[in-house]
Every structure is written in structure tokens, then in C-alpha cells.
Amino acid sequence: MTRVLVVDDEPQIRRALRTNLAARGYEVDLAESGEQALDLAATSHPDVVILDLGLPGIDGIAVVEGLRGWTKVPIIVLSVRDAEADKIAALDAGADDYVTKPFSMGELLARLRAATRRGTPGPDEAPTVVTDAFTVDLAAKRVLRDGAEVHLTPTEWQLLETLVRNPGRLISQRQLLQTVWGPQYERETNYLRVYLAQLRRKLEADPSRPKHLITEPGMGYRFEA
Amino acid sequence: MTRVLVVDDEPQIRRALRTNLAARGYEVDLAESGEQALDLAATSHPDVVILDLGLPGIDGIAVVEGLRGWTKVPIIVLSVRDAEADKIAALDAGADDYVTKPFSMGELLARLRAATRRGTPGPDEAPTVVTDAFTVDLAAKRVLRDGAEVHLTPTEWQLLETLVRNPGRLISQRQLLQTVWGPQYERETNYLRVYLAQLRRKLEADPSRPKHLITEPGMGYRFEA
């Protein structure tokens, strides 16, 4: 869930943004002054800030600077002022985007998506899977056993990866052969036997009595943590 | 020096942007078509792209998507079209910002600064990486070995940089070729062999037995500290 902090002194704009954002699945915090915005940002740690420049009390630019002193959260500035100088000042103070009121909600949402997309660099996947016999680091593509690295060939790794990414689930031989060797190898079940044996020899404490790479006769294989 | 790739089919806009950007200390590459833009981006590795949507030939949105297929370089879209749908399409395709023509040069420059500022995150990552054989200064783009500077060619440096920025992680050959040479070189794995050999000859104590630039046969390469 993405948290958005909306800072605006006009109640109707706050309401409009709140309902629109909530309808899109965002979690919304509201602030009506710069001071409140800085407080809320510190406590609620939003993922993105939508900030009206024309605030009573402290200047909107000061709010940008106050935020930038300690966080890199994306800031989208709203303003009725269309003057070039205002835009430049806000952007150079650390804002990420500048939208002139009146704005279209669709555009604002798109700019919001663009801002949050930057924040989350990539689909971070579960990095490591641990068992009592070995550790699989999916991001670094390494396998450790008793602290020492175990070398796996590409095929061995692909096979282990598809099993480990579905812990506890039964994977059919068809599916394993398709994802590792390709669709035309669907019936070469002997490949699976050979490579499962190699993996067990490298990873299991007692390869003849596997505890983690389990055969389900006639159906497929299963990884157990 | 920040590299900017300007993509526009109108010569006068190219000229205007080129002179303005060059005057501010940017290094400017010019492209007048989408195809040329994708090629140039792959070879020159700009730090930010300014892209006109109204290109002859392939659509501007397609250029955004082509770039996003392999790079996260900031993209600022220029367009005469002010329609909300166009903005949303471009932003959701992966653009970072959308500026409507006619635009003010001052604002564009400010948005350019905002885009590049994001690209270089603060002091959160170590600018230098040290091993027992050599030291890589990522900020200064220099490599020291036994106190003396080692000269690297641009390609060698890019390769070393992408490896060193992910210590311990395995980087696939595809990813290395894409980030260093560009998306159309995905299968030229011999490049990797040649350049890894050069890097090892320059950096490793025993190039035939590398301790830091490690090959994972069939999968990719890995940097170990």
C-alpha cells in the first residue's frame, strides 16, 4: 500500500484528492499547513508528497526544503502560480514535479505513478531461502552449505530455483521440464532423475534419504524447507 | 559531465536545446528519429533523455518503451499535444516528466536538474570499492592498483562498474551486454570474454586464476570483494 501525504489548505481540494486517491487504493494522510505537513511526514513516512505551494504560514518552498533535509521522498508540487520563476524555485529546492492548478486528476495520478515507480527500483524478490542443510540466495544466485559455496551448473541452478521458489508446492515433471529445458522436452523425465540426483548429492545431508528435494512418484517433485 | 540525449525532428529546436544545454555545461547528443535515438542511447549512455513525442517514423511512446526495456535513464517528454490522454500514456509508458510545447527554457532546465538529481542518489552508497588487489573509485571513475592508477578504456570501465556496483551478485551475460553495449548486443557473448580477460590482465594478481572477477559458466559473471 502506497502512502500519500496531501498538503493543501483548501478543504475541497483535500477532500477531492482524498477520495480520488483512496478510490485508487492509496493510503492518504492530510495536512493543511506546512508545520503539520513536516510533522506528519516525520511520523507517517509517506511514499510520496503532494504539496500545495500557496499555504498560509510558512512558505511551500520552505516545506520542500524542510523535507529535503532528511528525506528523499518524491514531492509533487501543486500551485496556482504558473510563473516560470516559481516553478524553477520549487524544483531547485528539491521538488520532483510541478503541476499547475487547475489540474486534471488523471494527469496528477499519472505523475503520481511515475514518481512512485522511481522509488521502487525493481521487483525485489525474496532474496534467500534457508533450510537446515543449505541456503539459497536467489538474488545473488549462490548456494551455501556449511558456510561454503556449492557450485551449481546452469541447469542445476534453474531446476533448484524453480523448486525453491514454490516451497512446499508440488511441481509436476511436465512443468519442470518445460521451464528448465523448454516445451519440447516434456517427456524426457530421465533428465529430471539425473539432475535431481546431482542436486541431492550436492545439497542433501543424506542424498539417499532426501529431506528437502522430495520425489512424489508419478507426479513430480517438491521442495520442503 | 552530464550527458543529455535530445530527440526531436525539428532542426531549430535541436539547435536551441543544444546551445542552451551546452552553455550550461551539459554534453549533448542529438537524434532526429526514434530509431536513431534508441541507437544513440545504447552507444552513448546518456544520463537523461529529452524526447519529442511527435516524431516521424516510430511513435514517441514506442521510443519510451524501447528505452525502458533495458535502462532506467530519466526521460523528459516534450510535446505539442496538451491532451490528458497523451500525458498519461507517456508517463505510464515509463517517462519521468511531460512538458508541453511551447515550453520555457528555464523551466525545462529546472526539470532537467530535478531529473538528474534523482539519478545520482546521495551519499548512501560507498563511492569506492576496495579489494586486496585493486581499488575502484566509482565517483572519480578511477582504478588504483598498488597505489598506481590503472588506465581503463571506456568499455572496460563500464563493464567493471556494473559488476562492482553489485558485489557478490551474479550478473547475467544478457544484463551485462545490455547495460554496456546496448540491447541489440544481447548475444555477443564473445565481447564479454575478451573484455573480462582484459580487465583480469589489468587488475587481477594472477589473471589465469581470478579471485575477484569470477566466471559462472553458462550464467554470467560476479564480482567478489
Add this chain to the structure above:
DNA sequence: AACCGTCTTGACGCGTCCTTGACGCCGAAG
């Protein structure tokens, strides 16, 4: 026009990995 550094391209030897077949074991079915 000549030179230099850099990138590209091809060929070759070697080591590793994949493929393939044979064999024994075990449980289920006849």
C-alpha cells in the same frame, strides 16, 4: 595524410557440462 588507442571479429585449444544409454532396485499389479 599518418598515427594511435580502442573496438570488433575470427580462429583455436581446452575444460566443463549436457546428453544418452545401461543397469539395479523397489513397489504395484497381474
Add this chain to the structure above:
DNA sequence: CTTCGGCGTCAAGGACGCGTCAAGACGGTT
């Protein structure tokens, strides 16, 4: 009790990928 199919094991061949070297192409500079 016998038969059969599925699974685990092992070993050998051939294919493939990697490291290495060197020559040619390319681009920028003098």
C-alpha cells in the same frame, strides 16, 4: 511368484562455452 513401470545411479561421448591471441576496422588527433 512373476512381471512391469518408474526411479536412482553411474559412466562415457560429444557438444558447448570459455579463455586466449592476433589481425583488421574504426574514429579521433596531430
